[in-house]
Amino acid sequence: MQLDKVVNYHKALADPTRIKILILLAEGERNGQVLAEKLGVTPATITHHATKLREASLINERRDKNTIFFSLNHYFIKNNATVSVDLIYKNANILGGAEEMDDKNKRLKESVIKNFFTSNGKIRSIPVQLKKKLIVLENLVSRLDKGHKYSEKEINAFIMNYHDDFATIRREFIMHQFMFRENQIYELNPPEMWARWDVLK
Amino acid sequence: MQLDKVVNYHKALADPTRIKILILLAEGERNGQVLAEKLGVTPATITHHATKLREASLINERRDKNTIFFSLNHYFIKNNATVSVDLIYKNANILGGAEEMDDKNKRLKESVIKNFFTSNGKIRSIPVQLKKKLIVLENLVSRLDKGHKYSEKEINAFIMNYHDDFATIRREFIMHQFMFRENQIYELNPPEMWARWDVLK
DNA sequence: CATCTAATTTAACAAATATCTAATTAGATG
DNA sequence: CATCTAATTAGATATTTGTTAAATTAGATG
Numbered sequence: 214m215q216l217d218k219v220v221n222y223h224k225a226l227a228d229p230t231r232i233k234i235l236i237l238l239a240e241g242e243r244n245g246q247v248l249a250e251k252l253g254v255t256p257a258t259i260t261h262h263a264t265k266l267r268e269a270s271l272i273n274e275r276r277d278k279n280t281i282f283f284s285l286n287h288y289f290i291k292n293n294a295t296v297s298v299d300l301i302y303k304n305a306n307i308l309g310g311a312e313e314m315d316d317k318n319k320r321l322k323e324s325v326i327k328n329f330f331t332s333n334g335k336i337r338s339i340p341v342q343l344k345k346k347l348i349v350l351e352n353l354v355s356r357l358d359k360g361h362k363y364s365e366k367e368i369n370a371f372i373m374n375y376h377d378d379f380a381t382i383r384r385e386f387i388m389h390q391f392m393f394r395e396n397q398i399y400e401l402n403p404p405e406m407w408a409r410w411d412v413l414k
Numbered sequence: 415m416q417l418d419k420v421v422n423y424h425k426a427l428a429d430p431t432r433i434k435i436l437i438l439l440a441e442g443e444r445n446g447q448v449l450a451e452k453l454g455v456t457p458a459t460i461t462h463h464a465t466k467l468r469e470a471s472l473i474n475e476r477r478d479k480n481t482i483f484f485s486l487n488h489y490f491i492k493n494n495a496t497v498s499v500d501l502i503y504k505n506a507n508i509l510g511g512a513e514e515m516d517d518k519n520k521r522l523k524e525s526v527i528k529n530f531f532t533s534n535g536k537i538r539s540i541p542v543q544l545k546k547k548l549i550v551l552e553n554l555v556s557r558l559d560k561g562h563k564y565s566e567k568e569i570n571a572f573i574m575n576y577h578d579d580f581a582t583i584r585r586e587f588i589m590h591q592f593m594f595r596e597n598q599i600y601e602l603n604p605p606e607m608w609a610r611w612d613v614l615k
Numbered sequence: 616c617a618t619c620t621a622a623t624t625t626a627a628c629a630a631a632t633a634t635c636t637a638a639t640t641a642g643a644t645g
Numbered sequence: 646c647a648t649c650t651a652a653t654t655a656g657a658t659a660t661t662t663g664t665t666a667a668a669t670t671a672g673a674t675g
Contacts, residue, residue, distance in 0.1 A: 220430050227424040228663080229417055245622060258664055260623055279621045279672055380585070429633080446652060459634055461653055480642055480651045 225269035230254065231262050235285065238272065242284040322348055336376040346385070347410035353382070354391040354401065363399040426470035431455065432463050436486065439473065443485040523549055537577040547586070554583070555592040555602065564600040569593075 225231060233252055237243055243251075245259045252259075263283060266272045275282045325348045331337050336353075340346040353375060357363070363371070365383075372379040383399075386392040392399050426432060434453055438444055444452075446460045453460075464484060467473045476483045526549045530538050537554075541547040554576060558564070564572070569587075573580040584600075587593045593600050 216430055216433060220428060220433060223424045223427040224662095227421060227428040229421050230663080232417060232421060246620090254663095255665060256622065257624085257666080261663070264623095276672090278674095279619090281622065377581075431633080447650090455633095456635060457652065458636080458654085462633070465653095477642095480649090482652070 222269050225265050225271055228262070228265075230258070231266060234259070234262055234266065234283075235271065238283055238285045242275065242282040244280045244282050248283070321345075325349065326352060334375065339376070339378070339381070344410045350382070350385055350391060351410065354386060357392075357401055359401050361400070365399065368399045423470050426466050426472055429463070429466075431459070432467060435460070435463055435467065435484075436472065439484055439486045443476065443483040445481045445483050449484070522546075526550065527553060535576070540577070540579070540582070551583070551586055551592060555587060558593075558602055560602050562601070566600065569600045 226235075230252060234248055237248060237251060245256050245263070249256045249259045263272065263274075266283075267274070271286055273284050273286050275284065321344075325340065325345050329337050329340055329345070329349050330352075336349065340349055353372070357371065368383055368386075369379040372382045376382060386399075392401055427436075431453060435449055438449060438452060446457050446464070450457045450460045464473065464475075467484075468475070472487055474485050474487050476485065522545075526541065526546045530541055530546070530550050531553075532538050537550065541550055554573070558572065566584075569584055570580040573583045577583055587600075592603060594603055
């Protein structure tokens, strides 16, 4: 469930040593030994924290010979700071009733599709407003086959039918739970896991 | 210290029961007994969590006779979601003790500039080695204006002064945090966010 | 293959924390 | 004052979590 994701994200940031690691990584990539030395802890402790930060998608890693360099996942950090806020307000609406899509949302959906896709089906631009962006992403993702296992190449090629910036859109697919990635293989999530735009304001 | 504040904020949100309380409160104010009943815990547990949420300024309280009604501190929630992000990037320089560039790196930089740029300032070829590639990218990006908002067209035109493959280089600008894109507008990141080549081997 | 380096795993332990039950407090009302 | 309601506190317990030392693994190099 999505709640766990948010909780784990906050757990990852709920420790001073981990925050300090992120602060150091904001300067540039660092390996485990250096982090351990700078923070006055053992390499084992760094490994422990790195695992948590990795699980929360807050850091990336790059291996060079025996050394592993950690770095910030800038994109994820910037985009998830507000996720908890979204979750709280979004789920409030769900609990508060408003189950089926109302006319207003239907009209919005049509208008977004009309305005953000060109006549030959390409994406004119990626909406900035979350709600509209989700409508576009959902529309795209609906054209993929359920249960089909896509390579990254295939996903890129698919996206490029609609927009050049496949990297951003591919990331958004994952971030908003439209797809999941395992072993470099991409696959659709069931629709009930997709981010809900119809409950947003 | 500011670090503790951020850690405590995340600790407050690092528990599923507390997130659920906030979700319920987003619907409107609720008293302890009702929250306990809805979440299947005892009133004592609600008191426990309410204390933590209160300490993190996430909720407010209002007393009416014997009943205490909890409500969201909307203002605080909305304004603090990004505090941790700010903290991480802001403190990077301070904590990190920016080591100055050593002679070896200075020489390498000169040599890369000399070898990968032609006499009329074009890029001869994009270096394959990460460290050298970052030197070239940084050199390019340093010619852009801080704070200026560039359209994609402008960025492409700029890059094409130096190399034909603007798409690749534009992507590398983003990927290595030299720039960020929002709303199809490109802008320089502050230098402390740029990928550091001087720490690479 | 022997050796070196950096990272990880394992086992142990202390500290923090989520939850409950039972007792207590704060305030309202007859 | 006696009683009722809602919240809090106190004490107990089980779980989670941060840390370390020691052993092990992964990969590079001679």
